[in-house]
Amino acid sequence: METALTAYANEDGGYGHALEPDLRGPVSQPLHTAHALSVLDSIGRCGGPRVERICRYLTDVSTKEGALPALLPSQRDYPAAPFIPIVDDPPAELLATGPVVGLLHRNEVWHAWLFRATDFCWSAVDALAVSHPYEIEAAVAFLDGVPDRPRAEAAAERLGRLVRDQRLAVLDPDRRAEYPVAPGYAPQEQHFPYDYARTPASLARRWFSDTEMERSLDHLAAAQEADGGWPVTWRQWAPGTALEGRPLVTLRALETLRAHGRVLA
Numbered sequence: 001m002e003t004a005l006t007a008y009a010n011e012d013g014g015y016g017h018a019l020e021p022d023l024r025g026p027v028s029q030p031l032h033t034a035h036a037l038s039v040l041d042s043i044g045r046c047g048g049p050r051v052e053r054i055c056r057y058l059t060d061v062s063t064k065e066g067a068l069p070a071l072l073p074s075q076r077d078y079p080a081a082p083f084i085p086i087v088d089d090p091p092a093e094l095l096a097t098g099p100v101v102g103l104l105h106r107n108e109v110w111h112a113w114l115f116r117a118t119d120f121c122w123s124a125v126d127a128l129a130v131s132h133p134y135e136i137e138a139a140v141a142f143l144d145g146v147p148d149r150p151r152a153e154a155a156a157e158r159l160g161r162l163v164r165d166q167r168l169a170v171l172d173p174d175r176r177a178e179y180p181v182a183p184g185y186a187p188q189e190q191h192f193p194y195d196y197a198r199t200p201a202s203l204a205r206r207w208f209s210d211t212e213m214e215r216s217l218d219h220l221a222a223a224q225e226a227d228g229g230w231p232v233t234w235r236q237w238a239p240g241t242a243l244e245g246r247p248l249v250t251l252r253a254l255e256t257l258r259a260h261g262r263v264l265a
Contacts, residue, residue, distance in 0.1 A: 001043050005036055013057030021244040022237075023071070025078025030068045030096050033057060037103055046107040055111040058100065066116025067092035068100065081237050083184065094124035098138035102145030118146065125155050132182040133168050133191035140196055140204045153203060160207035169193055171212045173219040186235040192216040198252075199259040217260055220253055 008019045014028025015036040023029055033054060040046045063069055069090035076086050101117050121142045128139065139159055143152040163169050170179045170190050181190055193216040196204035205213070223230055229250040236242045257264060 001039065002045055005039050008032065008036065012060065013053035013055075014061070018244070021241040021248075022081035022084060023075060023078075024080065025075065027072075027074045027078065028057065028061075029072055029075060030058070030061060030100075031070060034096065034100050034103075037100060041103055041107060046103065047109060051104075051107075051109055052111070055104075055109070055113050058117075059113045062113070062117070063090075063092040065092045065120050066113070067120035068096040068117070069093060070096040081235070081241070083235055083237070092120060094121060094128075094142070095135050095138045097121055098124070098142035102142040104145070105147055106145035121146070122151075122155075125159070128159065128162065130166070131162065131168070132185075133195065136163060136168060137191075137196060140202060144202050144204075156203035156206070160204065163196070163207060169196065169208070170216070171208070173215055186233060188233045189235070190233075192219060194220055194256050194260070198256050200261075213260075217257065217262060221257060221262060224253070 005015075008015045008017045010016055010026070010028045012028050014030075015032040016023075016026045016028045017032075018024050019032040019035050020029070023031060037046065037051070037054060040051065058068065061068065061072060070093050071080075071084055071086055071090055073086060073088050073090070080086065097117055098121050101114060101121050104111070104114060105118070121139075125139050125142065128135070131139075136159060140156070143156050143159075146152050164171075167179050168182075168191060170176050170192050173192070176190065179190055181187060193204075193208040193213050196202070197208065197213065199205075208216075220230075225231060229246055230253040232242050232245045232249055234245075236245075254264060
């Protein structure tokens with residue numbers, strides 16, 4: 001898998017070539033590079049010279065705050081999903097930075113880039129008052145990996161109340177229609193407890209009762225389609241990107257079910 005991943009690497013240390021299906025073209029982007037890191041993490045290879053090069057790339061593309069934008073303007077020359085804005089001076093975002101920082105901390109990777117990026121994530125998490133599911137997922141990814149565990153637990157407790165107050169998780173799949181869909185999301189792009197608590201060890205697991213968690217896992221298991229895969233629920237803009245996205249969704253579903261002790265038939 002590491003050899004296959006090399007095909008998506010660029011000389012600048014980042015990754016491109018549509019590793020993230022909604023962004024086409026060869027240029028390196030933070031979202032592609034974050035996906036590459038998640039692959040390396042899944043095979044226990046998140047360290048060494050390859051990750052050092054990635055950290056140098058992250059340093060080079062960071063904003064003045066020392067954090068990552070979601071998309072660099074170099075994408076403008078290539079196709080991209082129409083719902084992903086391309087701007088000349090993109091801001092730093094928790095959505096892009098949180099998962100990368102959390103993953104690197106969890107793998108005990110130490111690099112100068114992490115200092116300011118970690119501070120940015122703490123400030124962004126502390127400032128969250130109104131949010132949406134993907135941003136909360138990014139916050140959880142950060143909090144699950146950051147070394148300051150007491151602070152992470154306190155922040156996660158507050159975010160759990162926010163998720164419930166703003167109804168950002170479908171707690172009863174049988175009453176799914178009663179839960180709002182975030183602005184800009186696809187009609188079926190709702191989030192469930194398992195989307196936040198991918199493993200029982202996640203701080204987000206404390207947000208949900210055993211009954212709520214089991215209901216959501218039942219829903220996830222039942223969503224498997226006849227060919228063995230799981231459907232893409234986010235907004236789709238081209239047939240090819242849907243085909244590329246579906247294996248990622250399927251792997252994530254299988255990993256989540258296995259982590260929670262569900263027997264995979």
